[in-house]
Amino acid sequence: MDIAPGDLVLEIGSGRGVAVSLVAERLTTGKIFAIDRSATMARITSEHNERHIRAGRVEVRCTGFESAEFPADHLTKIFAVNVNLFWLDAATPQIDRMRSILKPGGELFVFGERPRSASTMANLAATERVLQAHGFDTVRRIVPHGRERLLTCVIGTVAH
Ligand SMILES: C[S@@+](CC[C@H](N)C(=O)[O-])C[C@H]1O[C@@H](n2cnc3c(N)ncnc32)[C@H](O)[C@@H]1O
Incomplete structure (x- = not known):
């Protein structure tokens, strides 16, 4: 993804938070928002990225993309x-968002x-x-x- 130090990144469905760590390692002024609608997965993402959260590079939210708010x-x-969000007809309004x-x-x-x-x-x-x-x-x-x-x-x- 050619992550730049100032990128503002969103991962949808972060699971155990492994990719979140890989992205966070490359950020300085930037930030990655990690969302997962599963409370268990959001918790594991947070635990896995404690150091980056403290540094302000990672923010984890327990939410589905459908109700996540970003400007x-x-x-x-x-x-x-x-x-499984990108090819189902029902999900296509989310692609506009x-x-x-x-x-x-x-x-x-x-x-x-x-x-x-x-x-x-x-x-x-x-x-x-x-x-x-x-x-x-x-x-x-x-x-x-x-x-x-x-x-x-x-x-x-x-x-x-
Ligand atoms: C198959 S897992 C993949 C997890 C991780 N990305 C990986 O590759 O290991 C899919 C994850 O996406 C989450 N998820 C599915 N639909 C979602 C949505 N609409 N908004 C947020 N999270 C979603 C699920 O809760 C689950 O943790």
Whole structure:
């Protein structure tokens, strides 16, 4: 994600908070907001990132993205790993909200760890279609990830 020291980042569905730590290590003036709708996962994210929270680089909230509040044009990067939010029709209003809280030029990264299969490719195409329909320009990245698995990412850039 090419994290810059001043980035303002949101992770949706932070789980155990492993990616939050990796991002926080690269921040100086920036900050990462980590949200998870599971109280257990939000707690584990907080425990895992205690040092960064004390330094003001991480803020953890227990909330679904649907009810998370961020000002417009605020964030430079939003990402999610293995979160089932980006290709379901019911979720598409949330993609508009993601675009509106990103600054112009901001980026949305939708990561997935998936089997090497036709359904994975169909899922990637569906994710790109949804992002494009909501005003993002998209590219995709695919790298091998263990035996028979892929790490996929659709990157959407806000074309304001
Ligand atoms: C499969 S886990 C992935 C966790 C972590 N990103 C990882 O890759 O290890 C999905 C996580 O996303 C959270 N989640 C799912 N939908 C969400 C939403 N709409 N808003 C916030 N969190 C959500 C779940 O509670 C869960 O912790």
